Amino acid sequence: MISFLLYLLLAVFIGLLYHGIHRKVIARIQTRPGPPVWQEFLHTLKFSFKQTWIPMTASQLMFVAIVVIMIAIWVGGLYVLLTGGSLLILFAIFLLHKITEHGLGLSSGSPYGKFGAIRSVISAASEIPLFATVGAIYMVTGSLMISDITAYEAANGPLLLSVIALPMAIAMYVIVLSKVPYNPFGIIEAKEIVSGNKTEHFGVWRAGLETGFAIKTFVLLAAFVTLFIGALPLWLLLIAMLIVLLTMSFICALTPMLSPYDAVTIQALIIGFVVVYVVIAGVIL
Amino acid sequence: MYNLPSPQIEGEILAYIPFGDIVYYFSPYTLVLFIFALTFTALAILSRPEKQVDIAFGGDAYYTKEIPEKQMRFQRFMAISCGLATMAGVTTGDIFNFTLLTAMVGICNIGIVASVKNKHVLDNAYEYGILAMIGTLPLFGAAAIILATTGTLSLWEIFTPAVSVPVIAKALLVIGVIGEGMAPVYVAKAEITRAPGAPYVLMIHVSSLLMFLRVVEIIISM
Amino acid sequence: MMMLFDMIVYDLSAEYEAALIITLLCIIISFWAVMREREDLHRLILTELVEIMCLVIIALVATDLAEALILPGLVVGIAEFLALSELYIEKEGLRKAPENVLHIEVMDSAPGIIAVIFVIYGIILSGFTGGAVAGLGLLFYFMCRGSSEKREIIETVSGYAWACWVVAFIVFMAVPQYWFFGVIIAGAGIFAKVVAKMSLIGTMNGDGGEGDV
Amino acid sequence: MTGKTKALMVLSGLICPASAILAAAGAIDAIVMVAALVIFFPLFVISTFLTWKASDHEGDYPFIGY
Incomplete structure (x- = not known):
């Protein structure tokens, strides 16, 4: 039980470090020197030392509460993942994250935040079904508990190597990809709307958000590795997560930001692909 | 009587509240959803709406929109009833009750934005409302077909492996919830969320996503 | 009691299926109508047609329980209809002060x-x-x-x-x-x-x- | 303001490890510990940041000479 607390602190630390590595790799691919790998860590600390207040136009309570909720749901998500809880609850937490993204933008009253929030609603249209397709793992393993899925993998080998579960892995990969910074689907914090829904959250609030995002990245990457490769010892888990993240860094570095409708369309196409595959597999099996 | 059908989906039942033949119950999954709905309802009650900033393009001018007291009260009332419907919807153990509460969420969602004096918002709220109304057909249709084929409306009974539910009923149920809450023309809904009044407008998103989460659990368990 | 209920439902199964198919045809027709109509007010009225079809599906169950379920279904339908018509009036700016149109000696x-x-x-x-x-x-x-x-x-x-x-x-x-x-x-x-x-x-x-x- | 956040920081900073230790000792259920952590960990993070952030008083303007 104390280990969970340590895992939590580790998740914050590793998440921020991985964000930094992500930035560094992107910079190197684009032949820039890039910031040090500790940048995101220093970034968060810097924000936390700054003068902070609540904008006058904001919905005061919600402006603060949404940051707290953002961190809280991912603490819960980490617990569900570590104890091998239900994949459905993880899915729920992902959806609640969409809600907090929306709330972040709405609460400030800033037009940029509002645009970010509206784009978050648009992207929910494709991201939610995308995550739901992961539920098709149920067809393969016969259970939605993460502990059962890892037990299945221990017996039958990683799901990533099985042809049946591959489309689900792709769907989950796109989901994780669309949640790391600088990704092609990141329309809600695109630079043409300043920082989207994060625009007005500065100082301490931003530092809190970065903390939450760090746990989120850790949970999503760890969930991907656990679901499709299997339960690994901690050091191996961290290495596997790093490898997954590095592949994402390449994609982020080499692809431009998509326009909102293109992002939704591409994700919807992947959903269509997975659904058709699942239906065909269901008919054949 | 209250034996949990399929513990691998949502975990053990923690508590239940029977109201006659409609039983509300908490499993870890529904408890998470319930607490979330409760949190956001509390936020809607406690926090003041934001003052939306509008920029007049082509110049430096910007102004903030004040929400009139009357409109704020109405939106808050609607948001609270939407939150209550959501809280009941995610914990109910009766399929017809679930569909009714989903329909109520749809009505409340329209209500939250109906008092906004903005042509675009109202136009889109109307489009959304038409879809929500049509959405009641697959919703209630699914419940009726489930009743006709299984002879019961209780989720406790339906979740048992012995009872099989036709695929068409499952499909209709999902379509119904999507039509009612999530509005297939998501973009119209995005237009709605542009309305000022942050904690109340957010409730539209909260309620429809939570209902969707619940229906995912229901169709997987059936 | 439960047994009896099951028996009734499954005895009627063939008729039920036939009725369901006919209702589905009616639903397709009503959806088609809603889809083709462009006038906002007419679409609102056509959704009421869809609502009726919804009640028909419930009525097909043909038990006491179905009778009990039609009422809430109807209430929800009417509530949505009223909410939407209010919205329509608001949106089109049709609200004006009521006046006595009928006035005879x-x-x-x-x-x-x-x-x-x-x-x-x-x-x-x-x-x-x-x-x-x-x-x-x-x-x-x-x-x-x-x-x-x-x-x-x-x-x-x-x-x-x-x-x-x-x-x-x-x-x-x-x-x-x-x-x-x-x-x-x-x-x-x-x-x-x-x-x-x-x-x-x-x-x-x-x-x-x-x-x- | 700072006094309140400091008190909150100390309180939540105590509750988080305390719940973990109590759960490890078997005094409370794991679910209670998680509930405590979900509520108090974010509060701890935010209140810590609020405690050590720069004061709200007017800062100096290093570039005022330009």
Whole structure:
């Protein structure tokens, strides 16, 4: 039980470090020197030392509460993942994250935040079904508990190597990809709307958000590795997560930001692909 | 009587509240959803709406929109009833009750934005409302077909492996919830969320996503 | 009981399926209509057609339970319909101050007498029907004369009707041997209630209220 | 303001490890510990940041000479 607390602190630390590595790799691919790998860590600390207040136009309570909720749901998500809880609850937490993204933008009253929030609603249209397709793992393993899925993998080998579960892995990969910074689907914090829904959250609030995002990245990457490769010892888990993240860094570095409708369309196409595959597999099996 | 059908989906039942033949119950999954709905309802009650900033393009001018007291009260009332419907919807153990509460969420969602004096918002709220109304057909249709084929409306009974539910009923149920809450023309809904009044407008998103989460659990368990 | 229920449902299975297919055809037709229609108001009315189809599916179950389920379905449908029509009025800016369109001479001279006749006849009839007749008289009266302070009186009457029912209920529960007394009180209550309800419709017309009617 | 956040920081900073230790000792259920952490960990993070952030008083303007 104390280990969970340590895992939590580790998740914050590793998440921020991985964000930094992500930035560094992107910079190197684009032949820039890039910031040090500790940048995101220093970034968060810097924000936390700054003068902070609540904008006058904001919905005061919600402006603060949404940051707290953002961190809280991912603490819960980490617990569900570590104890091998239900994949459905993880899915729920992902959806609640969409809600907090929306709330972040709405609460400030800033037009940029509002645009970010509206784009978050648009992207929910494709991201939610995308995550739901992961539920098709149920067809393969016969259970939605993460502990059962890892037990299945221990017996039958990683799901990533099985042809049946591959489309689900792709769907989950796109989901994780669309949640790391600088990704092609990141329309809600695109630079043409300043920082989207994060625009007005500065100082301490931003530092809190970065903390939450760090746990989120850790949970999503760890969930991907656990679901499709299997339960690994901690050091191996961290290495596997790093490898997954590095592949994402390449994609982020080499692809431009998509326009909102293109992002939704591409994700919807992947959903269509997975659904058709699942239906065909269901008919054949 | 209250034996949990399929513990691998949502975990053990923690508590239940029977109201006659409609039983509300908490499993870890529904408890998470319930607490979330409760949190956001509390936020809607406690926090003041934001003052939306509008920029007049082509110049430096910007102004903030004040929400009139009357409109704020109405939106808050609607948001609270939407939150209550959501809280009941995610914990109910009766399929017809679930569909009714989903329909109520749809009505409340329209209500939250109906008092906004903005042509675009109202136009889109109307489009959304038409879809929500049509959405009641697959919703209630699914419940009726489930009743006709299984002879019961209780989720406790339906979740048992012995009872099989036709695929068409499952499909209709999902379509119904999507039509009612999530509005297939998501973009119209995005237009709605542009309305000022942050904690109340957010409730539209909260309620429809939570209902969707619940229906995912229901169709997987059936 | 459960067995019987199952049996009934599965016995009707073939008919049920046939009926379901026919209903699905009707649903497709109604969806087609909604899809083709472009006029906002007409689409609103067509959604009501879809609602009816929804009730038909529930009715197909053809048990007591289905009957119990139609009512909430209907209520939800009507609630959505009302919400949407309010929205339509708001959106199109159709709201304007209500005015008396119907104005004929008899409405100035006769309402008192006609209302009195109706009320007396209603008292003679008594009960639900009597309430309806007397209510019609009052409705007519309020419609013609407008209503500035009369709403409070109607509310009071309505409150007394409730009180009558509660008293009658207590009589039935506590002293069943005086059942006839209870029936009379309840009858008087329902009379007053129906009168109050119907005359409220009369007060809705005219410029009685302060603005937001 | 700072006094309140400091108190909150100390309180939540105590509750988080305390719940973990109590759960490890078997005094409370794991679910209670998680509930405590879900509520108090974010509060701890935010209140810590609020405690050590720069003061709200007017800062100096190093570039005022330009």
